[in-house]
Amino acid sequence: MNKRLTTFYWMTVPAVLLFFVFLTLPALQGFYYSLTNWNGFGHQYHFVGFKNYINLFQDDNVGNAYWFTFKFAIVVTIATNILSLLIALGLNAKIRFRNFFRGIYFLPNILSVLIVGYIFNYLFSNVFTIWGQNLGITSLSTNILGSEQLAWVGVVIVAVWQGIAFNTILYLAGLQTIPTSLYEASNLDGAGKWREFWSITFPLIAPFFTINMVLAMKNSLMVFDQIVALTNGGPGRATQSISHLIYTGGFKGGEFAYQSANSVIYFIVIAIISILQLRFLQRREMDN
Amino acid sequence: MKTSRRTNWPVLLLVALGTIFILFPLYMTVTIALKNPEQMAHSAFAFPTELHWENFSRAVEMTNFFSAFQNSVMVTTSTVILTLLTNSMVAYAIARNMQRRFFKGLYFYFVSAMFIPFPIIMLPIVKLASGLHMTNLLGLIMLHTVYGLAFNVFVYVGYIRSIPVALEEAATVDGATTWGTFWRIIFPLMAPISATVGILTCLSTYNDFLLPLIIISDAEQYTLPLVQYVFQGQFNTDFNLAFASYLMALLPMIIVYLLAQKWIINGVTQGSVK
Numbered sequence: 324m325n326k327r328l329t330t331f332y333w334m335t336v337p338a339v340l341l342f343f344v345f346l347t348l349p350a351l352q353g354f355y356y357s358l359t360n361w362n363g364f365g366h367q368y369h370f371v372g373f374k375n376y377i378n379l380f381q382d383d384n385v386g387n388a389y390w391f392t393f394k395f396a397i398v399v400t401i402a403t404n405i406l407s408l409l410i411a412l413g414l415n416a417k418i419r420f421r422n423f424f425r426g427i428y429f430l431p432n433i434l435s436v437l438i439v440g441y442i443f444n445y446l447f448s449n450v451f452t453i454w455g456q457n458l459g460i461t462s463l464s465t466n467i468l469g470s471e472q473l474a475w476v477g478v479v480i481v482a483v484w485q486g487i488a489f490n491t492i493l494y495l496a497g498l499q500t501i502p503t504s505l506y507e508a509s510n511l512d513g514a515g516k517w518r519e520f521w522s523i524t525f526p527l528i529a530p531f532f533t534i535n536m537v538l539a540m541k542n543s544l545m546v547f548d549q550i551v552a553l554t555n556g557g558p559g560r561a562t563q564s565i566s567h568l569i570y571t572g573g574f575k576g577g578e579f580a581y582q583s584a585n586s587v588i589y590f591i592v593i594a595i596i597s598i599l600q601l602r603f604l605q606r607r608e609m610d611n
Numbered sequence: 612m613k614t615s616r617r618t619n620w621p622v623l624l625l626v627a628l629g630t631i632f633i634l635f636p637l638y639m640t641v642t643i644a645l646k647n648p649e650q651m652a653h654s655a656f657a658f659p660t661e662l663h664w665e666n667f668s669r670a671v672e673m674t675n676f677f678s679a680f681q682n683s684v685m686v687t688t689s690t691v692i693l694t695l696l697t698n699s700m701v702a703y704a705i706a707r708n709m710q711r712r713f714f715k716g717l718y719f720y721f722v723s724a725m726f727i728p729f730p731i732i733m734l735p736i737v738k739l740a741s742g743l744h745m746t747n748l749l750g751l752i753m754l755h756t757v758y759g760l761a762f763n764v765f766v767y768v769g770y771i772r773s774i775p776v777a778l779e780e781a782a783t784v785d786g787a788t789t790w791g792t793f794w795r796i797i798f799p800l801m802a803p804i805s806a807t808v809g810i811l812t813c814l815s816t817y818n819d820f821l822l823p824l825i826i827i828s829d830a831e832q833y834t835l836p837l838v839q840y841v842f843q844g845q846f847n848t849d850f851n852l853a854f855a856s857y858l859m860a861l862l863p864m865i866i867v868y869l870l871a872q873k874w875i876i877n878g879v880t881q882g883s884v885k
Contacts, residue, residue: 330789331704335717338701338760345757346724349735356735363734410629418623426872427630430637433868433875435818437836438857441843442636445850450639453655484632489879496880545728548820551840566730573734574825586731594726 356583363579375584385585387560388568389592391475395564396543398479403486403539404532410487411494412524425495432488440552443481444468447553471561474554478562481549486542490535497531498524533604537597544593565589640861644854651851666855674856678831679838680863683817686748686834690755690816691809698760699805702767703797707776718768724761729821737825748832751823755816763808770804771797807878810871817864835860 357375361368379385414425431439448466455463467473501524509519525532547566550556556563556571563571569589573582643651644666646659670676701717708714740750774797782792798805820836827833833841839860843853868875 327783327789328708331708331714334700334704334789334793335714337697338721338764339717341697341753341757342721342724342760345736345739345754346727346732349732349739350727352735352739353732410626413622413626413629416619416622416626417617418626419618422873424626424630425876427633429872429876429879430633430865430868432879433814433818433864434861435820435836435839435864437818437820438839438861439636441839441853441857442640445643445854446636446639449850450655484636492876492880541728545730547730551820552843566728566733569730569733570821570825574737579734583734586734590728590731593728597726 353583353586356580357587358584359580361580362577363573364577368580371580375581376588378581379584379588384560384563384568384572388563388565391562392544392546392564395475395479395482395546396540399482399486399543400536400539402479402483403490404535406483407487407490407535408494410491411498414491414495415498425492428491429488431485432492434485436485436548437552439485440481440549443477443484444553447477468554469558471558474558474562478546478549478553481553482543482546486539490539493531493535494528497528501527529604529608533601533608536604537600540600541593541597544596640854640858643850644858646851648849648851663851666851667859670852670856670859673852674838674842675830675833676838676856676859679833679835682748682832683834684863686751686755687813687817689752690759691812693752693756694759694763694812695805695809697756698763698808699767699798699801700793701760702764703771703793705764706768706771707779709772718764721761721764725765727761729758733821733825740826746826746828748827751826751834754822754826755812755819758822759808759812759815763812766808767801767804770801774800804881806874807881810875810878813867814864 358370358372359368360371360374410428414421414428418424447468452464452466455461455465462473468477505523505527506519509523514522545566546564547570550562550564550567554562556567565585566589569582569586572578572585576582639656642657642659645662645664647663647666650659650661650663701721705714705718709718736754737746740746740754743750745753778796778800779792782796787795818836819834820840823834823837824840827837830841839857842856
């Protein structure tokens with residue numbers, strides 16, 4: 324029996340080793356760098372304590388990136404969940420070619436985010452503008468990605484277009500766990516569709532609602548590929564997300580240590596949001 | 612009022628109309644890839660009257676497509692294989708020893724990494740990889756394998772705990788070692804969940820852009836998304852060429868999807884709901 328246990332220990336070795344070297348170690352290193360003034364390529368650097376952290380709070384670019392990222396993440400999370408729940412309800416109704424439509428709606432999820440971004444970039448600049456001009460809609464007749472006020476909406480549209488696919492499939496899985504007998508009973512009681520949705524459907528798919536909200540929020544807080552493909556953070560810094568700021572400042576701007584400090588803050592923020600979201604939504608699940 | 616068994620036509624109509632939003636960008640991608648600039652100027656939306664296949668051959672040349680394709684396929688298949696072997700093994704050891712403090716601790720150690728966003732370790736990982744001479748495809752494979760671990764262990768452990776222990780005990784009585792039991796009994800039994808993990812790993816590795824962007828510097832080792840990025844920066848005026856190149860990069864996953872659509876959708880559903 325002891326030999327069995329030894330084997331079990333050996334089984335964990337490759338994963339533990341890889342995980343420690345490539346995840347835990349860099350995370351600790353990142354924290355260490357955040358306390359220095361290293362620019363990322365020289366050999367000289369000094370320990371500066373929490374100076375980077377103090378500076379972060381007075382940096383307009385950092386404030387900007389957090390503001391954009393949060394605004395973006397909240398809008399994307401809400402829009403994605405509403406639309407994918409509607410689509411899932413549609414795909415769960417008594418319709419023909421159900422599997423065919425399921426296949427179509429899931430398609431965006433298998434495509435590269437970067438390339439989808441490039442395709443939409445072209446649509447925004449060369450296709451939607453023609454529609455805008457033909458229909459006489461002034462806000463559409465110029466490229467919205469070039470507008471400081473509207474560019475973020477363009478990024479939202481692309482993220483939602485692609486994000487809906489995954490959430491829809493999860494909602495659909497949830498809807499299929501609801502026994503049809505419940506609807507037959509509520510039909511007998513004369514409940515309307517609206518009542519039926521709020522009293523039966525929505526409470527029963529609550530765990531799926533939780534996981535979809537958490538996933539959509541976490542994914543959109545990390546937005547990077549779409550930014551690179553659509554706006555590269557511009558115009559100005561209007562659509563610079565936190566991860567895009569860490570990437571450009573850390574690798575190209577000589578702010579290695581400073582952006583490491585930003586990463587630590589970013590990690591704490593994401594962890595807090597995820598935990599709060601899980602707690603709040605799971606409590607709501609139990610109330611129902 | 613009885614539940615009707617007839618098709619719900621209004622809903623069907625709405626669902627069908629909705630697919631326009633999904634298909635329109637893809638339709639545009641295909642038509643632009645097949646047109647030339649004169650045709651585009653003539654009509655932006657119409658299907659091309661004459662097909663310009665030479666966009667594809669020129670894009671192949673300019674992006675060195677086959678080299679990038681080979682790299683992407685190599686990285687993706689290696690990552691999937693390495694993931695299935697290492698992640699299932701450690702998950703098995705954890706699932707069968709959850710009552711022991713070490714394994715339970717390990718489980719939480721791995722799973723907690725689901726909350727670590729990649730940009731946190733992005734800066735140090737580049738330093739580390741270059742120190743270890745791993746800023747190449749091998750490094751990419753290792754890193755992709757590690758970053759999937761948190762989610763995969765979570766999914767695998769849940770599944771293994773639903774496999775009855777009695778099977779393994781019978782094998783032990785017959786004299787099988789733990790290794791033998793794992794490879795001959797447990798690993799084959801895990802096929803459904805391995806398919807799920809494999810599909811999700813395949814999609815995320817093939818489409819990943821950020822990790823290759825920071826790790827790979829040698830142009831010969833570029834993966835497909837990286838090629839699109841570099842290509843876009845250099846030739847952003849010839850849209851027909853660019854779209855031919857996008858389409859070629861998207862096509863392998865679309866083909867895989869068409870062949871294994873039902874599997875992929877079921878896999879995604881199972882993997883995330885566990």
